[in-house]
Amino acid sequence: xTQKKEFDWFDHAxxxxxxxxxxxxxxxxxxxxxxxxxxxTLFSPVETWPGFYAAFGFIACVAIIIISKLLGxxxxxxxxxxx
Amino acid sequence: MTDLFxxxxxxxxxxxxLLVLPRIARNGLILLVPALGFxxxxxxxxxxxxxxxxxxxxxxxxxxxxxxxxxGYVFTINAFCAFLFxxxxxxxxxxxxSLIYIGASLGAVFAGDLISLYLFWEVMAITSTFLILxxxxxxxGRAAFRYVMMHLFGGLLLLAGILLYINQTGSVAFDxxxxxxxxxxxxxxxxxxxxxxxxxxxxxxxxxxxxxxxxGVIMTAYTTKTAVYTLLRGFPGWEILMLVGCVMAVxxxxxxxxxxxxxxxxxxxxxxxxxxxxxxxxxxxxxxINGAAAHAFCHIIYKALLWxxxxxxxxxxxxxxxxxxxxxxxxxPWTMVFGIVGALAISSFPGFSGYTSKPMIIEAGVxxxxxxxxxxxxxxxxxxxxHAGIKFPYFVFxxxxxxxxxxxxxxxxxxxxxIMAFICIFLGVYPQPLYDILPYAVSFQAYTxxxxxxxxxxxxxSALAFFLLLPLLRRTETISLDTDWFYRxxxxxxxxxxxxxxxxxxxxxxxxxxxxxxxxLTRFFADPGANLQKxxxxxxxxxxxxxxxxxxxxxxxxxxxxxxxxxxGGGVLLAVLFLSVLSFFFFW
Numbered sequence: 001x002t003q004k005k006e007f008d009w010f011d012h013a014x015x016x017x018x019x020x021x022x023x024x025x026x027x028x029x030x031x032x033x034x035x036x037x038x039x040x041t042l043f044s045p046v047e048t049w050p051g052f053y054a055a056f057g058f059i060a061c062v063a064i065i066i067i068s069k070l071l072g073x074x075x076x077x078x079x080x081x082x083x
Numbered sequence: 084m085t086d087l088f089x090x091x092x093x094x095x096x097x098x099x100x101l102l103v104l105p106r107i108a109r110n111g112l113i114l115l116v117p118a119l120g121f122x123x124x125x126x127x128x129x130x131x132x133x134x135x136x137x138x139x140x141x142x143x144x145x146x147x148x149x150x151x152x153x154x155g156y157v158f159t160i161n162a163f164c165a166f167l168f169x170x171x172x173x174x175x176x177x178x179x180x181s182l183i184y185i186g187a188s189l190g191a192v193f194a195g196d197l198i199s200l201y202l203f204w205e206v207m208a209i210t211s212t213f214l215i216l217x218x219x220x221x222x223x224g225r226a227a228f229r230y231v232m233m234h235l236f237g238g239l240l241l242l243a244g245i246l247l248y249i250n251q252t253g254s255v256a257f258d259x260x261x262x263x264x265x266x267x268x269x270x271x272x273x274x275x276x277x278x279x280x281x282x283x284x285x286x287x288x289x290x291x292x293x294x295x296x297x298x299g300v301i302m303t304a305y306t307t308k309t310a311v312y313t314l315l316r317g318f319p320g321w322e323i324l325m326l327v328g329c330v331m332a333v334x335x336x337x338x339x340x341x342x343x344x345x346x347x348x349x350x351x352x353x354x355x356x357x358x359x360x361x362x363x364x365x366x367x368x369x370x371x372i373n374g375a376a377a378h379a380f381c382h383i384i385y386k387a388l389l390w391x392x393x394x395x396x397x398x399x400x401x402x403x404x405x406x407x408x409x410x411x412x413x414x415x416p417w418t419m420v421f422g423i424v425g426a427l428a429i430s431s432f433p434g435f436s437g438y439t440s441k442p443m444i445i446e447a448g449v450x451x452x453x454x455x456x457x458x459x460x461x462x463x464x465x466x467x468x469x470h471a472g473i474k475f476p477y478f479v480f481x482x483x484x485x486x487x488x489x490x491x492x493x494x495x496x497x498x499x500x501x502i503m504a505f506i507c508i509f510l511g512v513y514p515q516p517l518y519d520i521l522p523y524a525v526s527f528q529a530y531t532x533x534x535x536x537x538x539x540x541x542x543x544x545s546a547l548a549f550f551l552l553l554p555l556l557r558r559t560e561t562i563s564l565d566t567d568w569f570y571r572x573x574x575x576x577x578x579x580x581x582x583x584x585x586x587x588x589x590x591x592x593x594x595x596x597x598x599x600x601x602x603x604l605t606r607f608f609a610d611p612g613a614n615l616q617k618x619x620x621x622x623x624x625x626x627x628x629x630x631x632x633x634x635x636x637x638x639x640x641x642x643x644x645x646x647x648x649x650x651x652g653g654g655v656l657l658a659v660l661f662l663s664v665l666s667f668f669f670f671w
Contacts, residue, residue, distance in 0.1 A: 006413055006414075007412075007413050007416070008413055010412060010481055011410075011484065023543075023546075023547075023550075026543060027543055027544065027547060030536065030539050030540050030543055031540065033536060034536075034540075037532070037533065037536075039533060040533065042449050042457065043449075043454050043457065051540065052537075053536075053537040053538075053540040053541045053544075054540040054541070054543075054544040055544070056461065056465070056541060056544075057465045057540060057541035057542065057543075057544040057545040057548070058544040058545070058547060058548050060461070060462040060465040060466065060545070061465050061466065061468075061469050061544075061545040061548035061549065061552075062548050062552065063462075064336060064337065064340065064462070064465075064466045064469060065340065065469070065548065065549075065552045065555055065556065066552075066555070067337065068336075068337045068340040068341055069555050071337060071341070072341050072563070074564075075341060075563045075564045075565075076341060076559065076561040076562070076563055076564075077561060077562055077563070077564060078560075078561060078562075079560055079561065079562055081562060081564075082562075082571055082572075
């Protein structure tokens with residue numbers, strides 16, 4: 001009796017590479033329309049720059065991760081800290 | 084007033100019936116009760132009813148309007164799915180506590196006065212504690228104790244505020260508070276304790292992950308969202324809430340990123356999401372209230388879905404730390420899909436329910452020209468995708484293969500998750516039914532090309548940041564210090580202080596009154612006459628001065644005392660002295 005082959009699509013480097021390329025493709029496609037459409041602003045003209053929200057999201061997340069990492073040195077303790 | 088029957092009563096009656104029915108009937112009953120509750124709420128006409136008298140006040144058990152009905156709908160829908168998810172439980176106690184807990188939260192939402200609200204509020208605190216205790220581990224027992232203490236503390240603040248408020252205004256009505264003084268601020272803090280606003284937030288991330296698989300699913304919906312309801316009802320437009328909400332939104336993200344336990348990640352993301360709603364209460368415009376109510380609705384559904392997904396993993400593997408999990412997509416593909424639907428909904432990804440509710444809050448802030456609110460909430464929106472949208476599914480279902488091959492959870496759990504996932508997608512694609520039940524008319528369009536594009540850019544580039552900085556996000560087997568540090572270590576310090584102070588005092592008193600003093604008295608009263616004489620002898624000897632050997636005299640005293648041979652004259656002298664002292668007091 002042959003065992004049914006396990007579904008392990010995400011474990012192959014080749015598939016991960018494909019996913020990564022697709023992901024980068026999506027990123028480019030998302031910023032592209034910004035160059036052609038007229039954008040509205042909420043607070044400042046900076047928001048009309050192409051890729052404003054992309055840059056906003058990226059910078060915000062990098063900042064969050066780095067701040068969390070630094071706070072981690074202050075706040076992280078071993079799991080038996082309270083025992 | 085039959086058309087205003089309180090939905091809470093259905094749940095309480097259901098809970099009592101549970102105690103007498105056999106298991107198969109119980110399983111049907113716990114589905115029937117929320118379903119009945121839902122249709123009852125749908126049939127409620129706006130108005131007030133069920134007036135009653137308590138403590139000399141005229142109270143109102145039922146106050147129905149659109150705001151309370153939104154919460155009523157989602158509470159009962161969520162209850163139905165949560166009980167479907169919990170069909171495998173054989174014991175009564177968890178279902179019993181859940182039904183009363185949910186019933187009390189419905190009671191709080193429909194309560195028309197502060198006293199009824201307070202009573203239901205406390206019932207919620209007590210019954211929900213049993214959902215943590217039901218895990219039956221030492222850790223959960225301790226967490227449950229901290230949980231209930233925190234809620235009793237919040238309840239006392241609320242009670243104090245309510246009593247002061249009634250004393251000042253003579254009114255028990257629960258409407259938007261106009262008065263701004265100690266009484267209303269106490270009520271506000273009481274509500275904020277339940278909304279898990281820092282620094283009173285640690286109870287949530289401390290206790291929820293220690294609850295049972297099913298208890299966790301149920302608890303995520305009611306306590307914090309009842310608090311959101313009370314804030315929307317009582318404190319719309321209180322500016323301080325904008326600040327509190329923004330702090331919560333950011334605080335939740337940072338702790339969720341540091342966290343290793345998957346259910347604790349989700350617990351912190353509750354604080355983050357409730358932050359949006361609290362902020363909306365602070366903005367207080369019709370659009371903000373709409374946004375908060377809509378977001379509470381969507382949030383309850385997708386958050387329960389996320390907890391079900393994580394609960395299924397915990398149920399099947401017995402593990403909940405990210406460091407122990409990973410690669411589960413191979414044997415739990417459906418659980419993964421449902422988890423990802425919940426993750427996309429919480430991230431407000433276009434096409435899922437968060438996208439049709441959360442931007443309403445942000446836009447309400449923009450309409451009021453609140454630049455800082457907009458900035459913080461947009462940053463928080465990006466951050467949600469980091470911790471709940473990607474981190475949770477990535478580390479649990481993908482990442483490093485943990486070697487675990489658990490298989491899918493039982494069918495009833497899958498069915499519950501499927502219903503929740505359907506609602507998430509349905510409201511994401513077609514939000515009109517939700518908009519129709521909101522308190523105010525909705526003039527919000529989520530799907531404009533520009534808005535959708537902006538949101539997708541924001542989220543996908545957040546994802547880029549996640550994958551580029553993945554090495555910084557490596558899971559560690561740690562916990563993070565939170566505000567519970569103060570009462571966990573503070574409690575211990577207090578215990579030790581009391582131990583030292585009171586036990587020290589006790590020891591000291593014990594030494595003096597139990598050991599030394601009785602011994603001294605015993606020695607004295609063994610032979611009081613001789614001891615008095617010896618004491619007098621020594622006193623006289625010291626007064627005269629000089630070293631003398633008194634031992635011969637003392638021996639003579641002892642001998643006389645033992646034999647009782649005193650000269651008669653001595654006795655007479657003492658009697659005369661005694662009588663003269665008495666007469667002195669008598670005649671003076």
